[in-house]
Amino acid sequence: MKMELKGSEEIAASREALWEGLNDPAVLTKCIPGCKEMVETGPDAYEVKLQLKVAAVGGSFDGKVRLHDKEEPVHCRITISGGGSLGTGNGTAEFRIEETGPGTSRLDYEGTGEIGGLVAGVGQRVLGSVAKHLTKQFFTALRKHFAESGEAAA
Amino acid sequence: MRTSLRVNGRTREVEVEPRMTLLDALRDKCGLKGTHAGCEHGVCGACTVLVDGEAVRSCLMFAVQCDDMEITTVEGMAPEEGELGMIQDSFCETHGLQCGYCTPGMVIAARALLEKNDEPTDHDIREAISGNICRCTGYGQIVEAIRLAAKRLRESNVARSPEAAR
Amino acid sequence: MKAAPFEYIRPASVEEARAALGADPDSRVLAGGQTLVPMLAMRLSRPSVLVDVSRLADLRGIEESGERVVIRAATRQAEALRSDLVRREVPLLAAALPHVGHPPTRARGTVGGSVAHGDPSAEISLAATVLGATIHFLSDEGEEEFAPEDFFFGPTVTAAPMGGLLTHVAFPKRPKGRVGAGFREVASRRGDYAFASAGAQVVLDGDGSCTEARLGIGSVGDAPVAVDVSELAGGTLSQQDIQAAVAEALEGLDCVDDLHATATYRRRAAARLAEQALAEARDAALEEGAQ
């Protein structure tokens, strides 16, 4: 099944800092919900291992992530594909970063995904809400990361 | 985990993994094959048994949850080997079944209803079996069977459980 | 379809349950199991530990507490359905409960479980939303209390604190006056997840004039929502008034599209059900006065 995610998030970080963070496997490992491991396998290519968990729903996901069309520090496109105990997922998302003030930026994202396997067949009721929740978790963690690194820097 | 299951008046000590459902434990640990797996996700009702007098889905309980509970399966419905209970006999009288796969769950659901209500309306009957899917009969002869069992129950002198007063 | 392996713990007290949940972030509460166990069976859910609270006496029972009726979390839906106290003091919940699942699922399913999984079509959650019940947890932070609108985010997603244990749901007792409740839902089959549902409670004064009207819609979006029909107060709840109030209240209602029902359908069905629920509530309130 097709899924769409779209949104805008204000982050207390400069455009450059945000860009760097989004390109840093260590930051992403910390912020992607359930990310156990993120290994760089080539330029702009990673392998991730996730252990997803949203309330009662949970499962593993192993995937390949690639970054394309990078326009530092403004725009990039991410593709992800993989699968695990919950099924398969393939998706593409575009990110655009706008500076909204000194040390603050806005991240606009828009992505589509295709879900197959178990979740597509039996979990459609929960899928949308879980995806939204995971996105929210990601940004909460990202904000927290910049808040902490801001404090550390200060 | 060691757990003790009291089924049809007899207690069995069984060793089960926590993830083993009551359904699987009844079938594979107690040898009671009358309770059937249909969907294993709580929709079809083929696995219905009585737990402490209430009809429940045995695929949605784990065996380890059930120690000290009074479990009745379809095998516990016959008064003697080879002799049918009244509800069972009513199902035979109206041919309230075909392939027989959902039947044990239906018989249990009927018993749970009749213990509380021996004058059920057709709506009561349909509500009581609404969680039990039958693919063969279209339910008509099942409703007739339960109607007949209720009539027989009312006309019989069988002492009923205190629940029946409700 | 067998669940992935897990450890099973049956704590002897609420404290023990809390400790077990706090000790492992991958633990889950097992109460009635009617929502969780299917997810376990399909391996959509794979907790490491299940903490079975269904036998904890402190989590069972329905009682009055001041202006509230407290339903402890592990109380069976069937028990709530049989409760005279619920029927007398929380008529909307009493009207909602017969729509919950089927007799065998109500026999095991709990009031707390229905709320905890955050299903937008859960009838008990809708009643809680309409009435402004409070949802109570025990967690590392101590006791926490949530209003429904702050609790339900979407299917399976709620504001439940990590490692928290839902202890009870407290429903406000019916207001003074002639109170009537109405509950309506529509699904493909009776007992299924509803496409749309509506719960209403109205209060009439001695002359049959409305002093309070509440309405909530479930099943159409991510969470049950309370909608504002306060403009009905002061009127006599005529069919026209109800229709107008519902039309206004439901404007912009967020509805999902899926295989079984379109968003358009959900929106129109919600309005129809809301009208029916309000009319049913009005008629019940009028009848109460007549007795």
Place this chain on the structure above:
Amino acid sequence: MSEAGRRFISANRRVREDRRFVAGHGRFVADLEMPEMAHVALVAAQAPAARIVSIDGSEALAMPGVIAVIDGAELAGAVNPMMNGLDTPNVKRFPLAVGQNRYAGEWIAAVVAESRALAEDAAEKVRVETEPLGYVVDVEEALEPGATPVHPEHGSNLLLDRTFDWGPVEEDFAAAEDRLSLRVTWGRNSTVPIETFGVIAKWHAWEGVLDVWASIQMPKYADQIARALKIPGNAVRVHYDVDVGGSYGVKRGIKQTVLCGYLARKLGRPVRLIEDRLENMRAGDAHGPERIFDIEVAFDRDGTVRSMKMRALDNAGAYAGRAPFQLGKPIGAIVGPYRIGSVQYRAMSVTTNKTVQEAVRGFGQSPTNYAIETMMDRVAEHLGMDRIEIRRRNFIRKEEFPYEIPSGSKYDSGDYHTVVDKVLASADYEALVAERDRLRAEGLCAGIGIASCLEPSGGRSSFEPLLNEKNKTSTWMEGSRVNIDGLGDVTVAIHTTSSGQGHETLAATVVGEVLEIDPDRIRVVRPDSLGSLPGNSPVGSRMAIMLGGAAANAAKDVKRQMLAIAGQMLGVSAEQLRYESGTIHGPAGQSVSWDEVVDVAHRRFDDLPPGTQPGLTASFMQQVPGDARLPENGKGEMYPCYSFEFHLILMVFDPVLARPEIRRYVIGHDCGTVINPHIVKGMTLGGIAHGIGAALLEEFAYDAEGQLMTQSFLDYLMPSAHEVPEVEIVHHCTPSPLTEFGQKGSGESGYLGAPAAISGAIHDAVRPWGVHLDKLPIRMSTVSDAIAAAEEQGKGYR
């Protein structure tokens, strides 16, 4: 034999199978325990089409309790492809996907472990690397030039495209006063038994025999297993004494059995696969026809339908199998109960990346009836005629039987007008119409639905040679054996599994009738396939005719033997004897008892008539009644017997909520002589429930990405006791001149007409809005949204 003279046939006797089932003592395949039994779980493909790059089972194999992991490549190296019905040799199918998978959910590897739970744990650890391929799920897209072929070796997605012209179609169209065209779509649904498919296979290396216990309903099952496993036919022993928890066509079980048979031989242990619900829904034999009908119909202004052109476009799913023959069975009743003089029929079966279709109750007849009946409603609407009147006008008349239809089948008997009259009288049709109008006046949608249809029964599988000229099948026999033992007790052997049809009751009843002894004294057994007479399993509403005929004729043979013995004992010719309830009376008042005949037959060879074999036993192979010639020029007789049913329903719903409520359901049913009224009633009611599901609730629905969205019972919705109304049955009996007792088939009844009747009722209810909803299942939101859209255009009441 006169109807009045019958003792047991048509009597309201209990169904003997019921006793064991109500006690929980059925013997289903999952109930069987065997030492050392190993359990299978399957690894399912995730994408609708993907090349399998590698399958790595090492991690799974390393888990405790895991015995084996196999994939399609291994299996394909050891077994033959499964049988195709059509002549499509390049559409190869194995139990596990080989090289690439062709639908989401297809089994690509199997894991064997000490328990099912362990097998499931291990299945998660099988690492499958794939590369996605192009896919197509829509049947019309699959036909477009350049469409991704599901089987590139086959060249296109077309499995079958055959046009039949019966009669002067173009002339009739030219001569007709009016015509119209319509398209209706039958959604992919099925019968979804509550028991999934299960099988246990056990290889006896020292005997060289594969024992099979399975929940099957499959003709020539043992043959197909042997052929696929490359072992002799007499090396497969199928145990027919397994109860089957519902089938209604779908329990085919070939791939599951080939898989388990292979594993049992490889591992030297009994191997069991009990599909779980997800395996069953995705890739078990679960799905049924999915069909688009394009119809052109030519008629006169008085309502006489002259000719019909029908194109049936079937989405077969990813492989061929036997399912495409479901386009063939309807040829046996292609004009329904109507005197349509000529027909053009184009049957198209197309592969897509969906789950494979299997045989479903009616074998394609229910979708076709839905199309024909919708056509009749549409013609009536077009002409402003009453829907019942137009049917009456076109019905074949009682005096016209036997009636040969354009495609060559001869309808044996019927009295359609009388059945309709009886239904209308029983339902008080005028009052029903008044009730509908009263409901409409309340602002509700209310409609009356009407459907008549035929149930072809007892067929000889002529659709096989008709659709595949290499196939020369002209019999579809069934055998039975009757034995009277040395103590005088009667045992009847039947040679198939049953899935709720009551064959033990059937056999006992007819043998009891012939021998004039209480059927309850007769034992019915099911020998295994190596001890069995040939048979073709309970498909196509055939058992009352075929097994009933076989058992009755075997009993007659035994009775003939008894008379011969008694004649010898009394010194008179058998023609002078009178048989009555087991006692044989001579012309002079003398008699010989049952026990005496038994004693002579079993122990006193000297007293037997010369040339007589000892014992009292007889086998009979029943050939299908009627014309056994192969079809010629696309035309031939397909079924001997034709049951008739007429549905009349009243439905009501709120125009916004559109939750349909069937207020009244009356069905007139004529299946000739009824052998057991309980059984026929159950088949009819159960078939109607299936039809309600097909019309309103059930669908194997795919999203545009080729994923099956209805894999569980949370989304695949079957009617519960709340959705199926109380049904009133109006009986009529037009005996078949071709069968032993005048019986016809009834195993598909109800299901064949209910979807058409329900669709018709909904259309009648939404008529004021001018809406047509010609796609099943008709979902509530579709009805409501269509009404809303029409209202926005100013149509409807308001």
